[in-house]
Amino acid sequence: MTAGDGPPSADDQARAATLRERLEEAAHEYHGLDAPRMADAEYDRLFRELQALEAAHPELRTPDSPTMRVGAPPASQLAKHAHLSPMLSLGNAFNDEELSAWEERAVRAAGDDVRRAGYVAELKIDGAAVSLTYRDGVLETGTTRGNGVIGEDVTANLRTMRDVPLRLRGKAHPAVVEIRGEVYMPFSHFERMNAERVAAGEPVFANPRNSAAGSLRQLDPAVTAARPLRFFGYAATAPGGKPLPFTTQWELLDTLDAWGIPVAPNRERCATLDEVHEWAHDVEHRVRAALDFAIDGAVIKVDSMTLQAELGDVGREPRWAIARKFAPDIAETRLIAIQVNVGRTGSVNPFAILEPVEIGGTTVKLATLHNFELIRDKDLRPGDWVQVKRAGDVIPQVIGPIPDRRDPKQPPAPYEPPVRCPSCDSTLVAGQDRGMLYCPNFTCPARQLEALVHFAARGAMDIRGLSYARLQQLVAAELVHDAADLYDITAGQFASLERLAEKSAENLVQAIEASKAQPLSRLIFALGIDDVGEIAARVLARHFGTMDALMNAPEEEILAVRGIGDVIGRSTAAWFADRQARALVKRLRQRGVTFTEPNAATGSALKGLTVVLTGTLSTLSRDEASALVEAHGGRVTGSVSKKTSFVVAGDDAGSKLEKARTLGVEVIDEAELQRRVAEGS
Ligand code: IVH
Numbered sequence: 001m002t003a004g005d006g007p008p009s010a011d012d013q014a015r016a017a018t019l020r021e022r023l024e025e026a027a028h029e030y031h032g033l034d035a036p037r038m039a040d041a042e043y044d045r046l047f048r049e050l051q052a053l054e055a056a057h058p059e060l061r062t063p064d065s066p067t068m069r070v071g072a073p074p075a076s077q078l079a080k081h082a083h084l085s086p087m088l089s090l091g092n093a094f095n096d097e098e099l100s101a102w103e104e105r106a107v108r109a110a111g112d113d114v115r116r117a118g119y120v121a122e123l124k125i126d127g128a129a130v131s132l133t134y135r136d137g138v139l140e141t142g143t144t145r146g147n148g149v150i151g152e153d154v155t156a157n158l159r160t161m162r163d164v165p166l167r168l169r170g171k172a173h174p175a176v177v178e179i180r181g182e183v184y185m186p187f188s189h190f191e192r193m194n195a196e197r198v199a200a201g202e203p204v205f206a207n208p209r210n211s212a213a214g215s216l217r218q219l220d221p222a223v224t225a226a227r228p229l230r231f232f233g234y235a236a237t238a239p240g241g242k243p244l245p246f247t248t249q250w251e252l253l254d255t256l257d258a259w260g261i262p263v264a265p266n267r268e269r270c271a272t273l274d275e276v277h278e279w280a281h282d283v284e285h286r287v288r289a290a291l292d293f294a295i296d297g298a299v300i301k302v303d304s305m306t307l308q309a310e311l312g313d314v315g316r317e318p319r320w321a322i323a324r325k326f327a328p329d330i331a332e333t334r335l336i337a338i339q340v341n342v343g344r345t346g347s348v349n350p351f352a353i354l355e356p357v358e359i360g361g362t363t364v365k366l367a368t369l370h371n372f373e374l375i376r377d378k379d380l381r382p383g384d385w386v387q388v389k390r391a392g393d394v395i396p397q398v399i400g401p402i403p404d405r406r407d408p409k410q411p412p413a414p415y416e417p418p419v420r421c422p423s424c425d426s427t428l429v430a431g432q433d434r435g436m437l438y439c440p441n442f443t444c445p446a447r448q449l450e451a452l453v454h455f456a457a458r459g460a461m462d463i464r465g466l467s468y469a470r471l472q473q474l475v476a477a478e479l480v481h482d483a484a485d486l487y488d489i490t491a492g493q494f495a496s497l498e499r500l501a502e503k504s505a506e507n508l509v510q511a512i513e514a515s516k517a518q519p520l521s522r523l524i525f526a527l528g529i530d531d532v533g534e535i536a537a538r539v540l541a542r543h544f545g546t547m548d549a550l551m552n553a554p555e556e557e558i559l560a561v562r563g564i565g566d567v568i569g570r571s572t573a574a575w576f577a578d579r580q581a582r583a584l585v586k587r588l589r590q591r592g593v594t595f596t597e598p599n600a601a602t603g604s605a606l607k608g609l610t611v612v613l614t615g616t617l618s619t620l621s622r623d624e625a626s627a628l629v630e631a632h633g634g635r636v637t638g639s640v641s642k643k644t645s646f647v648v649a650g651d652d653a654g655s656k657l658e659k660a661r662t663l664g665v666e667v668i669d670e671a672e673l674q675r676r677v678a679e680g681s
Helices: 010-031 040-056 096-110 113-117 155-159 187-199 208-216 221-225 249-258 273-290 305-311 372-378 445-456 468-476 491-496 502-515 520-526 534-544 547-551 555-559 566-577 579-590 622-631 655-663 670-680
Strands: 080-082 119-125 128-135 138-144 150-152 176-184 230-237 268-270 295-302 321-324 330-342 347-359 362-368 385-389 397-401 610-614 635-637 646-649 666-668
Touching (some): 010 040, 096 113, 096 273, 096 295, 096 305, 096 321, 113 305, 119 176, 119 230, 119 249, 119 273, 128 208, 138 155, 176 208, 187 372, 208 221, 230 249, 249 305, 268 273, 273 295, 295 305, 330 397, 330 445, 347 385, 362 397, 445 468, 445 520, 491 502, 520 534, 520 547, 534 547, 534 566, 547 566, 547 579, 555 566, 566 579, 610 622, 610 655, 646 655, 646 670, 655 666, 666 670
Parallel strands (some): 646 666
Antiparallel strands (some): 080 150, 119 268, 119 295, 128 138, 128 176, 295 321, 330 347, 330 385, 347 362, 385 397
16 A cells, blocks of 8 residues: 555556455445454454545545545534435334225225235334435435434444445446335333443433434534444435335335345235235244344335335325334233343353233243343332333343332332352352453353353254253253263163163263264354354364364464454453363363364465455356365455456456456466465365
């Protein structure tokens, strides 16, 4: 990179374009696909490189550059902005009958075609509505709903959100399009943020909706950037009714998705209103509880856009869409007791035993209480009447006590957190995260049991038949303390356990034996290293290839692995540095558990080389080819520059091939790539 006063060179221009493309791609993988391939550290490095390049040559800056997501100065007041077309609200239907009445009204207005055209059913996201204007595919302005006609300009804030594309993906975008949707905050992030606010002595937000709306209307975009906001799109309009590239609501959602705008899950195209009723009941009673974001109902829309136009609006509400509201999902009940369980890491997790109560169609008896500080802050006491919520998590939550229902003459006694581990009686210690207590005893039976359950679980060593109850028996009988002990149990010992037939005992021994052949990636996951999930375990296994390579890798090396972030990297290094952990690994080795990964990085033939893939390769898919290059130490980038080591071109290779030829970059085919890789290994 050449920083300087002169105009940017062709190289600088190409590099800036490459960096922008790679950063956007990484952000898309991170947010859209749930499969990050670029390590956070690498993202930051590329980001800083682009920032420096743009600082040296401001003319390289484009409005869709990822660097524009941060750094806009605080505003003194949010500017007003008139919407191109008004942002409507929706009428409500509180039950199936009211929804049917809506259909009747629509049929009266536009005829039986409405029924024939069918409906699209969507989740009604409970967030803050915004309108995004894209000109030639580039984000121009973003505004809040305001009074529906005039909103506030929050462009700088929306630019900080990675869910909001600065440039639409794909080609041939409408000259101007307003995309409407909802900014929301996932429950999981909301709770974490509130816990942090409690810790910092700041006021907590009442609910994710308020917190999303408040975060969006900040004067300083840096504040918004620090808040975990997400976005779902659900509507698009063009000024003056100009045609858009879709004729149904369903195609509209597909198009938003193709443009890189996140679209809410669980949408459904329904041929009849009966199907809509069925879908809505399923969402209310099943889907809703599993979502990590708040919905306050569903939105039902007439699918055909021609019919939508014909039906039009009444006042501020469209005739072609309606909100189907759900019954509230909060209930009141009595808190019978507060109990704790001890997790794999030693965390002592408080939970509530409740007088059974029905919430949103299911009976709730237990609820999570998160940590002891929250219990204290809410002053929850066993015996209190409490409000219980079932929402984002499948696990219900206690919102708090109902003070009016506490008998002032005989209030229940305040709750005292435990001092000793309920399982091994060790004195509990405070954790790094506020309000948490931990059992420090590595050999605590409760911890061992949870660790064993995780080890045998499906995504881990997948030992069929080794159920929770069975493991409980093994631990209670002191036959097993850790995972390595599993491989020493005999059929006779199993059979000596209560209620276990000889045949089952033999099957179990066989299942345990078979698990020795699981690849390293599963073993790494099974070890239960903090923060290391299945994907991270696979990344580590592929990169290091063997347990020894991973175990002996210095922290810096683990942190440098693509796809491994700081938290995972540090936690992995710390785990393998622990004496007891290393002893466990050694004992697993002695028992013949597999310590290698079949698809691991196999060589360094392409070390330090930058490779561009283009066209359709003869045998490998794009992903497989990338994996092959990376497995041999190379790096795959999206665009050709002078720094590209070589281009692998397949059939129908287009502009990248031409560019390589112009720049004199070497071009090879897949067979040659395979040869180089094989030769270097
Ligand atoms: S359609 C004319 N679809 O709910 C079309 N709205 O209570 C109006 N909302 O103002 C919007 N999820 O902010 C639509 N899938 C969805 C929605 C949705 C949430 C919000 C939107 C609207 C409000 C009306």
